[in-house]
Amino acid sequence: MPKNKTHSGAKKRFRVTGSGKLMRERANKRHLLESKSSRRTRRLSVDVQLSPADAKKAKKLLGL
Numbered sequence: 205m206p207k208n209k210t211h212s213g214a215k216k217r218f219r220v221t222g223s224g225k226l227m228r229e230r231a232n233k234r235h236l237l238e239s240k241s242s243r244r245t246r247r248l249s250v251d252v253q254l255s256p257a258d259a260k261k262a263k264k265l266l267g268l
Contacts, residue, residue, distance in 0.1 A: 208267050209267075210265075210266055210267050211265035211266065213265075214262055214265035214266050215266060217229075218254065218262050218266065219251075220266070220268065225253055225254075225259075226253065226254040226258075226259045226262050226263065227251040227252065227253060227254065228251065228252060228253075228254050229251055230247075230248040230249075230250070230251075230252060231248075232248055233245060233248040233249065
């Protein structure tokens with residue numbers, strides 16, 4: 205029986221914590237950072253948990 209392949213796009217975007225939660229990075233922290241306030245860029249630096257609906261789809265793509 206062949207093995208399932210992990211979705212390449214999903215493995216770059218999501219990470220799994222030790223307890224099994226799926227985390228993602230926030231958008232808007234790639235470029236044009238000078239115009240954004242330090243408070244905003246700090247807030248965008250923190251990883252957030254995936255919403256339950258998205259987590260279900262992402263787990264399928266990651267093969268979890």
